[in-house]
Amino acid sequence: MIEFRSVSYAFDDVPVLGELSLTIDDGEFVLLAGANGSGKTTLLRHCNGLLTPDTGQVLVDETSVADDLIAARSSVGMVFQHPRDQFVSATVGADVAFGPENLGLERTEIDRRVEAALEAVNMAGRDDERIDALSGGEQSRVAIAGALAMEPTHLVLDEPFTGLDEPARRSVLARLEALSADGTGVLLATHDLRDVLGLADRVIAMRDGQVAVDGPPEDALGELEGLEVRVPDR
Ligand code: ADP
Numbered sequence: 001m002i003e004f005r006s007v008s009y010a011f012d013d014v015p016v017l018g019e020l021s022l023t024i025d026d027g028e029f030v031l032l033a034g035a036n037g038s039g040k041t042t043l044l045r046h047c048n049g050l051l052t053p054d055t056g057q058v059l060v061d062e063t064s065v066a067d068d069l070i071a072a073r074s075s076v077g078m079v080f081q082h083p084r085d086q087f088v089s090a091t092v093g094a095d096v097a098f099g100p101e102n103l104g105l106e107r108t109e110i111d112r113r114v115e116a117a118l119e120a121v122n123m124a125g126r127d128d129e130r131i132d133a134l135s136g137g138e139q140s141r142v143a144i145a146g147a148l149a150m151e152p153t154h155l156v157l158d159e160p161f162t163g164l165d166e167p168a169r170r171s172v173l174a175r176l177e178a179l180s181a182d183g184t185g186v187l188l189a190t191h192d193l194r195d196v197l198g199l200a201d202r203v204i205a206m207r208d209g210q211v212a213v214d215g216p217p218e219d220a221l222g223e224l225e226g227l228e229v230r231v232p233d234r
Contacts (some may be wrong), residue, residue: 002059002187007021019055027180031217032190032205034207034228034229040158047076074152077147077150079158080143083160091128093127097111099146099149116148120144120145121141137172148184154185155187173196192230197231203224
């Protein structure tokens with residue numbers, strides 16, 4: 001469970017999150033929508049302690065993220081908007097192994113996780129390929145594999161479709177759908193709800209650092225007007 005308790009956060013005295021509270025249950029597929037600048041990325045970065053609340057608390061599985069950063073980073077896998085910024089190694093397998101290596105796991109366990117994570121994103125057996133030679137969609141999938149290799153309870157993704165063409169977008173979506181079906185919680189920030197709405201259990205939409213809409217997709221859809229969210233054509 002990820003829980004925000006009255007979280008406020010400001011960049012240089014400019015308030016971005018204002019006493020924001022919300023709870024995301026294990027296994028839920030949640031879409032985080034809202035206009036550019038509404039605070040989605042700032043919210044996501046609190047989920048694993050990349051940012052720390054000025055006031056309030058973020059808890060992962062009932063433990064404060066600020067008190068146990070390592071536990072939070074093991075439970076919450078993050079995929080950033082530009083996967084290129086996330087890679088630390090030149091090749092696919094080495095990059096996906098990086099997180100588990102930092103957990104200090106045995107080599108056999110690391111190898112098992114890398115294999116399973118690459119399998120989960122349809123990149124099995126491509127360990128030795130250079131990341132910079134992959135397409136954008138493949139790079140996104142490697143970034144997701146890197147997060148999965150930590151075997152997180154929650155996968156948090158920030159606009160993962162940026163720069164992806166339609167086939168790549170579909171392949172990433174199919175992977176998210178399968179992961180969600182297997183019980184991984186997904187928190188996906190996007191300003192474009194087309195295609196993804198059908199996968200979600202819940203839509204949270206932000207406005208000015210606050211939760212403006214929170215509910216099942218069929219209810220939320222009618223309330224998104226004025227939030228600069230792209231919705232499916234009716
Ligand atoms: P979103 O992800 O919804 O586009 P962000 O969380 O990125 O929103 O940004 C929310 C607000 O915080 C915006 O007004 C943005 O300009 C500001 N902001 C984001 N990152 C920084 C930063 N590093 N320094 C100063 N202001 C920032």
